[in-house]
Amino acid sequence: MIYLNRLDNSEILLNALLIERIEATPDTVVTLTTGNKVVVRQSTDEVVQKAVAYLRSLHGDDDQEADGTDGGRRNGLANIAQLGRVTG
Numbered sequence: 001m002i003y004l005n006r007l008d009n010s011e012i013l014l015n016a017l018l019i020e021r022i023e024a025t026p027d028t029v030v031t032l033t034t035g036n037k038v039v040v041r042q043s044t045d046e047v048v049q050k051a052v053a054y055l056r057s058l059h060g061d062d063d064q065e066a067d068g069t070d071g072g073r074r075n076g077l078a079n080i081a082q083l084g085r086v087t088g
Contacts, residue, residue: 002050004030005041014038016051 002016007027018032022044030038030047040047 002047002054004038004047004050007039007041009041012038012040016054019047019051022047 001013004012004014006012014030015032018034019030020033021031023029023031024044028040028042028044028047030040032038042050
């Protein structure tokens with residue numbers, strides 16, 4: 001979960017796992033996999049940074065699986081990080 005602020009500065013807690021896309025229109029619009037849209041004060045880059053930090057926290061400090069790979073996590077994080085560049 002990540003803390004964001006609506007345009008009226010009220011704080012919301014958003015499930016970062018449900019983020020489908022982030023757009024700058026010029027306000028930042030976060031679209032969730034549920035179809036809901038949330039307009040926030042943070043920039044697309046800030047939302048991406050918060051989402052990536054949250055996703056990394058879910059995996060702990062150990063990035064290695066027993067077989068020596070990262071289990072595909074770095075690819076997933078790279079895809080999330082691309083959201084800001086693709087839509088922003």
